[in-house]
Amino acid sequence: MKLIRPSAAHKAQALAFRQEFYDHGEQVINGSELLDQTDDYDAWLESVTKNTSPETVNPDWVVTDTFFAADDTGTIVGIIDLRHTLNDFLRDFGNCGYSVRPTARRKGYATEMLRQLCGIARDAGLTELHLSVERSNTPSVKTIVRNGGVLERSFVFEGEPADIYRIAL
Ligand SMILES: CC(C)(COP(=O)(O)OP(=O)(O)OC[C@H]1O[C@@H](n2cnc3c(N)ncnc32)[C@H](O)[C@@H]1OP(=O)(O)O)[C@@H](O)C(=O)NCCC(=O)NCCS
Numbered sequence: 001m002k003l004i005r006p007s008a009a010h011k012a013q014a015l016a017f018r019q020e021f022y023d024h025g026e027q028v029i030n031g032s033e034l035l036d037q038t039d040d041y042d043a044w045l046e047s048v049t050k051n052t053s054p055e056t057v058n059p060d061w062v063v064t065d066t067f068f069a070a071d072d073t074g075t076i077v078g079i080i081d082l083r084h085t086l087n088d089f090l091r092d093f094g095n096c097g098y099s100v101r102p103t104a105r106r107k108g109y110a111t112e113m114l115r116q117l118c119g120i121a122r123d124a125g126l127t128e129l130h131l132s133v134e135r136s137n138t139p140s141v142k143t144i145v146r147n148g149g150v151l152e153r154s155f156v157f158e159g160e161p162a163d164i165y166r167i168a169l
Pocket of ligand 1: 140
């Protein structure tokens with residue numbers, strides 16, 4: 001599995017990837033930079049591409065890298081993002097969100113995606129990542145802890161207990 005930048009060539013595959021979440025009753029795709037909320041892949045691609053650079057990032061957002069996770073055959077199995085800085089709004093969301101498509105779960109992809117993202121973050125000069133997770137989301141908590149996450153603080157998100165973990169890079 002490797003992390004790859006979205007491109008125009010991924011359009012059909014990305015829309016099928018997105019559809020699979022809907023087909024499994026999931027309307028939210030964590031870490032997808034709103035791919036779950038648009039039908040316009042080209043506009044989404046332009047937006048995520050612009051958001052990778054301080055010169056072109058949406059003024060309401062922070063510099064963000066978004067990656068598809070592609071398996072050995074090139075099939076998109078997941079999506080993950082890296083927000084380089086945290087503002088007041090992002091404080092409880094953390095630096096990173098991710099999702100694995102429903103049919104590819106429990107194969108270790110999320111763990112490997114986060115592992116590779118830590119390397120990318122380190123190369124970008126970040127020294128730590130903060131990750132936010134609802135306490136009941138066992139697979140995500142395990143993904144974070146397996147990548148060295150240490151519990152930093154707890155809060156309540158939409159009435160549910162949630163935690164912020166810190167990964168030192
Ligand atoms: C969370 C998510 C990304 C995990 O993806 P994944 O590729 O299935 O995760 P992995 O295969 O790397 O598994 C990570 C760990 O969780 C465990 N796990 C996976 N699914 C599990 C489940 N349903 N119940 C309990 N444990 C589970 C795995 O066994 C593994 O633990 P281990 O190291 O003890 O074996 C995936 O479930 C998902 O996309 N969920 C919806 C989006 C989401 O919640 N994103 C995170 C927001 S913070």
